[in-house]
Amino acid sequence: MSDYSVRLLRADEDRAALDLFRRALHVKETTDEEWPSISASMQPDRAFGAFDPELIGTVRSFDSEVTLPGEGTVPIGAVSLVGVRADRTRRGVLTNLMRAQFEDFAARGVPAAMLHASEGAIYGRFGYGIAARGKSIEVDRHRARLRPEVPSGGQISLLDLESTVEQWPSLWDALPRTRPGMIDRSAYLWPGYERDVRKATTPASTAVHRGPDGVDGYVTYLVERPGPGEPVFLKIISFHHASPDAFAGLWRYLLSVDLVDRIIAEKRPLDEPIELLFTDPRQVAVLKIRDEGWLRLVDVAAMLGARAYRGEPVVIEVTDPFLEHNSGRYRLSEDGAARTTDPADLELTAETLAMLYLGGWRASDLAVAGRVRATGEAALERADLLFGTRVNPWCGTFF
Ligand SMILES: CC(C)(COP(=O)(O)OP(=O)(O)OC[C@H]1O[C@@H](n2cnc3c(N)ncnc32)[C@H](O)[C@@H]1OP(=O)(O)O)[C@@H](O)C(=O)NCCC(=O)NCCS
Known part of the structure; x- marks a missing residue:
């Protein structure tokens, strides 16, 4: 018998739950300025809290759907903001929160849940498995040369930060979800993405690729200039494409951006053949391969x-x-x-x-x-x- 109870959180408890999560991740608490945008990313009636009687732990989710092998889709709970107060860990609080969340998914007919994990040892015991992995890569822009047979690609047009933020949802919606594991981007996700690019110290840009049938790919990136004499990085924030032409055309564009030494991308699909675009495949270094998406068959x-x-x-x-x-x-x-x-x-x-x-x-x-x-x-x-x-x-x- 535990000495705490678990229940669905009310909307007026969301901020306390978020701050509990932030403290668990050693991140500063929410400011009044941030809160309106953050609260817009929180789907109502999807957060649980553990109380003893103070709030000591929380889990959240939003509704989404995932693409399956065979291209069907099913509803999922996309789980996030998981945290237990540091002075109450290792006594089963998360275990009980997970149980309450699974019961809620089952009651609402949601057959699966997905999440991204802060650490690899947390979720296996609850039946989550590493369903998708991603690779982090770095391309030496000065030495990477495209092979002659690489498609020339279509037309590229560049969006600034404001247009990126405005057009992101429609760009995303224009592209098919071509891989198992890809999820629907709910309206609750975009405010967080917007906050992140606005917080960045250099401006994000988006290159949009158009093929014969219209938009078929885009890449959002920013360029980081660490300090004098240090390499300048072009960091890919988001890269989605629906055709080999768009894939090649966007990479061709990225290589053409001036004043950049290296291009980096995190958590790309393991079989995405980036190195095969180049005359010397070794100009693409795989820095890391890690779990990218965890799945629970509820x-x-x-x-x-x-x-x-x-x-x-x-x-x-x-x-x-x-x-x-x-x-x-x-x-x-x-x-x-x-x-x-x-x-x-x-x-x-x-x-x-x-x-x-x-x-x-x-x-x-x-x-x-x-x-x-x-x-x-x-x-x-x-x-x-x-x-x-x-x-x-x-x-x-x-x-
Ligand atoms: C991860 C976290 C939520 C776990 O909460 P918790 O209440 O301590 O978890 P529980 O007590 O229910 O743990 C259940 C089991 O998982 C193990 N476990 C929990 N967190 C673990 C971790 N980070 N690494 C390894 N094992 C872990 C516990 O030891 C326990 O094992 P046992 O049953 O053999 O004793 C909490 O430690 C936390 O808030 N961490 C910081 C924030 C964070 O990483 N959140 C996850 C974001 S994805």
């Missing part, structure tokens, strides 16, 4: 039934200690998914299933790491094909 049966599969059937046995009703055997095939009593080919936890679900890992590799137990190589081969996706998953939206 309703395993519904989620398994929602995505597409390829190849021969596989029976999986899922263990889900945190949401026990999900535990059981499921038969997956090109025709869909259903509970079964057939013997299992693969045994895995809900966390590992979330890692497989968007196609970000192969069952064979998860078996090597001991996360999947299989009846044999043949079962793993079938599972690799069944869960495999044409492109790597990527969330592409930070929240």
